[in-house]
Amino acid sequence: MRHELADAAKNADWDKLFALLTDAPELVNAIRPGGASHYTPLHQAAYAGAPEAVVQRLLNLGASRTLKTQEGETAQDVARRKGHVEMEKALAPEHRVVIHPEILSRIEGQLHRLIRGRANALVDAGRLRLPMLECLTELNRGTKTWFAVPGMYGGFSYWFPEDQNDCLSVESWCRVADGSERGHVVYADRIIQVMTGMASGDQTPAFCILSKVGIPNLPSYEEAYWVADGIVDHIAQPDIASKLVGANALGVASQVVQDILLPHLKDSGFSSEKTGLFAAYDAKNLRPDYFKPCRNGGGMLVEVERGKTLANNMDLLDLWKCHICPDANYLIIIVPKIRKSENGNRQRVFERVVSRLTAFFQYGNEVNVDAAFIIGY
Numbered sequence: 001m002r003h004e005l006a007d008a009a010k011n012a013d014w015d016k017l018f019a020l021l022t023d024a025p026e027l028v029n030a031i032r033p034g035g036a037s038h039y040t041p042l043h044q045a046a047y048a049g050a051p052e053a054v055v056q057r058l059l060n061l062g063a064s065r066t067l068k069t070q071e072g073e074t075a076q077d078v079a080r081r082k083g084h085v086e087m088e089k090a091l092a093p094e095h096r097v098v099i100h101p102e103i104l105s106r107i108e109g110q111l112h113r114l115i116r117g118r119a120n121a122l123v124d125a126g127r128l129r130l131p132m133l134e135c136l137t138e139l140n141r142g143t144k145t146w147f148a149v150p151g152m153y154g155g156f157s158y159w160f161p162e163d164q165n166d167c168l169s170v171e172s173w174c175r176v177a178d179g180s181e182r183g184h185v186v187y188a189d190r191i192i193q194v195m196t197g198m199a200s201g202d203q204t205p206a207f208c209i210l211s212k213v214g215i216p217n218l219p220s221y222e223e224a225y226w227v228a229d230g231i232v233d234h235i236a237q238p239d240i241a242s243k244l245v246g247a248n249a250l251g252v253a254s255q256v257v258q259d260i261l262l263p264h265l266k267d268s269g270f271s272s273e274k275t276g277l278f279a280a281y282d283a284k285n286l287r288p289d290y291f292k293p294c295r296n297g298g299g300m301l302v303e304v305e306r307g308k309t310l311a312n313n314m315d316l317l318d319l320w321k322c323h324i325c326p327d328a329n330y331l332i333i334i335v336p337k338i339r340k341s342e343n344g345n346r347q348r349v350f351e352r353v354v355s356r357l358t359a360f361f362q363y364g365n366e367v368n369v370d371a372a373f374i375i376g377y
Helices: 002-010 014-023 041-048 052-060 075-081 101-125 133-138 218-235 238-247 254-267 314-324 349-361
Strands: 145-149 154-159 168-174 182-186 191-196 206-211 290-293 299-304 330-335 371-376
Touching (some): 002 014, 002 041, 041 052, 101 133, 101 145, 101 154, 101 168, 101 206, 191 218, 206 218, 206 349, 218 238, 218 254, 218 330, 254 299, 299 314, 314 330, 314 349, 330 349, 349 371
Parallel strands (some): 299 330, 330 371
Antiparallel strands (some): 145 154, 168 182, 182 191, 191 206, 206 371, 290 299
């Protein structure tokens, strides 16, 4: 249908266009699959100098004034270039949410990497154009927009929350897979998972995704994402969660936590304490807790920490190991959410680790790690 829609708009066949949009109004901002121009129906209306009634009807259906073509033109820009000055006022962008352009751009990049992590192969197969968040600034806070992914039997709902600035709320699911629901809050420098399946709040393992801008190997990133998400899903199971609560106590070694997670990690294809990964360095005896190669190149390290995560800077050591490992470009680090000290104080280990490692994924200051998945139990 998207090809039919694009043809009707390009040919200025407005009757046919609106007949198609009556059956599929969610395609009002669609572009031709695989098309080079990225023209939406509103861009075509601007190009053709369509009647005011056509433009207004498209706007009433939710056509975005801020969507840009491959050349970076809004519908207003197209109308101006074609000399349709009478259309410019109606096509002028209206922003109801104000976010600094640089922050908005980084949040958009994080959203794209989240979608790629959950559905990269389907995005490529469908030749989908990923959401442009400037369009969302035309809507009131709290207004949800839907990004469908063919083959996923679901997709992504996203919106600017009413009670927070400079972040994006995202929910995604697959209608045919129980427990597939995920909720995320997307910031300019990180993604925090806030819902796993039907669990939320204190029942949910903490999960943060840190990633570089411009990940070179998206298929491997999708694989690493799903491995990390599978660990989160495993930890969320009541029997595993109960065992981890018992293991997160004073005097308990991280090996106890490893033993709880080992069956799942082995089933996922990880080998324990693989040797030879750092043979090119003086630290030849250095080894990760677990290692797994990716099918499309690169590999994943899993490091499990408990009591000494912050005191001995184990999180920084784990990142360094992944940074220098020629066979790994993804780090999955598993740490306590909260750790009680001997004097009764509560250390927010997960939050501290996220804060510390985020500094290594800032634009222009990235380490040689494509993504770090931080999981809190």
